[in-house]
Amino acid sequence: RKEVEQDPGPFNVPEGATVAFNCTYSNSASQSFFWYRQDCRKEPKLLMSVYSSGNEDGRFTAQLNRASQYISLLIRDSKLSDSATYLCVVMPMDTGRRALTFGSGTRLQVQP
Amino acid sequence: NAGVTQTPKFQVLKTGQSMTLQCAQDMNHEYMSWYRQDPGMGLRLIHYSVGAGITDQGEVPNGYNVSRSTTEDFPLRLLSAAPSQTSVYFCASSYLQADETYEQYFGPGTRLTVT
Numbered sequence: 313r314k315e316v317e318q319d320p321g322p323f324n325v326p327e328g329a330t331v332a333f334n335c336t337y338s339n340s341a342s343q344s345f346f347w348y349r350q351d352c353r354k355e356p357k358l359l360m361s362v363y364s365s366g367n368e369d370g371r372f373t374a375q376l377n378r379a380s381q382y383i384s385l386l387i388r389d390s391k392l393s394d395s396a397t398y399l400c401v402v403m404p405m406d407t408g409r410r411a412l413t414f415g416s417g418t419r420l421q422v423q424p
Numbered sequence: 425n426a427g428v429t430q431t432p433k434f435q436v437l438k439t440g441q442s443m444t445l446q447c448a449q450d451m452n453h454e455y456m457s458w459y460r461q462d463p464g465m466g467l468r469l470i471h472y473s474v475g476a477g478i479t480d481q482g483e484v485p486n487g488y489n490v491s492r493s494t495t496e497d498f499p500l501r502l503l504s505a506a507p508s509q510t511s512v513y514f515c516a517s518s519y520l521q522a523d524e525t526y527e528q529y530f531g532p533g534t535r536l537t538v539t
Contacts, residue, residue, distance in 0.1 A: 320464070344526060353533075354532070354533075355514055355531060355532055355533055356467070357530070358527045361526075399466065403526065411455075411472045412457075412467075412528060414459075414466040414467040414468075416464055416465055416466035
């Protein structure tokens with residue numbers, strides 16, 4: 313079983329739609345959680361951290377459910393520029409390592 | 425700041441050849457990592473370093489060596505290239521911020537093909 317699992321998609325949605333991505337992780341001792349965005353043939357970039365209380369950044373909302381080991385990302389009012397692959401990322405409890413475990417990503421295509 | 429730089433951007437090797445992928449960062453970050461990304465697999469950790477002179481293995485270290493003689497540089501060496509090492513390689517650096525948040529900064533990647 314992969315440590316971080318995501319639906320690979322693709323999710324094809326019209327502009328203005330709301331779309332949600334889910335992610336599950338297997339290591340219950342995972343410390344920190346993130347969503348990264350990766351454009352085609354580019355490097356990943358941090359979209360947002362995910363906090364236990366949930367957090368919002370503009371059109372993006374992230375939620376964490378530690379009991380179910382589940383992370384979500386909600387994108388409201390989708391824009392064409394949101395088309396990318398979204399990577400669910402966890403940091404292991406061994407924080408001395410400072411390296412991340414990545415899901416394989418969910419591809420989003422926003423259609424005009 | 426240039427951030428994290430990687431060279432070369434593209435490389436083609438023959439099986440059995442060796443080479444070094446270069447990575448440098450100018451942000452004075454303690455932590456540096458190497459990942460490989462294959463289709464459908466996500467990024468997998470090869471080696472990482474928590475400071476100059478300290479390195480350790482990640483999830484897929486076989487066939488690769490690293491060293492960290494300075495804070496800025498973290499080269500990745502392929503000892504004897506194999507077709508299974510065809511991949512995109514990303515170097516990343518990071519530091520733990522005062523508020524316990526944490527962000528990894530990635531280089532642009534090296535696309536390696538082994539024939």
